Amino acid sequence: xxxxxxxxxxxxxxxxxxxxxxxxxxxxxxxxxxxxxxxxxxxxxxxxxxxxxxxxxxxxxxxxxxxxxxxxxxxxxxxxxxxxxxxxxxxxxxxxxxxxxxxxxxxxxxxxxxxxxxxxxxx
Numbered sequence: 001x002x003x004x005x006x007x008x009x010x011x012x013x014x015x016x017x018x019x020x021x022x023x024x025x026x027x028x029x030x031x032x033x034x035x036x037x038x039x040x041x042x043x044x045x046x047x048x049x050x051x052x053x054x055x056x057x058x059x060x061x062x063x064x065x066x067x068x069x070x071x072x073x074x075x076x077x078x079x080x081x082x083x084x085x086x087x088x089x090x091x092x093x094x095x096x097x098x099x100x101x102x103x104x105x106x107x108x109x110x111x112x113x114x115x116x117x118x119x120x121x122x123x
Contacts, residue, residue: 004107004117019048027053030061043068055091079104 001013001020007028011020016037023029029051036044050061064085071078081104086096102120111117 004111005103006107006119032066035065036067041070052092052096054095057091060090060092061086061096079108 002009005022007022007024009020009022012018013020013034016034019031019033021029021031029049030047031049032045033048034043035046036042045066047061047064047066049059051058052060064083067080067082067084069080069082071080081100083096083100086093090096099120102118107117107120
């Protein structure tokens, strides 16, 4: 994670049962627990707590799950990302979807292909 997410990450992010927090400036705080970990196949983070300063309901992420599934397709690999529980009715949906799009499609992809993640240029 530290290679493709910006912001501050505290705690271990490598094994089943690990808990970690993510903070980005004064805008985003969340605490996750790794609830499923199948090396080379799947990782699930359960969001234990959240504070999204830009949303009226600052806890919209609490109780959601972030999943990464890795599927081999011949000589290629597909990554399926889902933020289960982040729904269009949530105030943060558009901003969070855009941020996830950057982190997964740009920064993580760059880390995998070049060895270095990208930093966002939020305006």
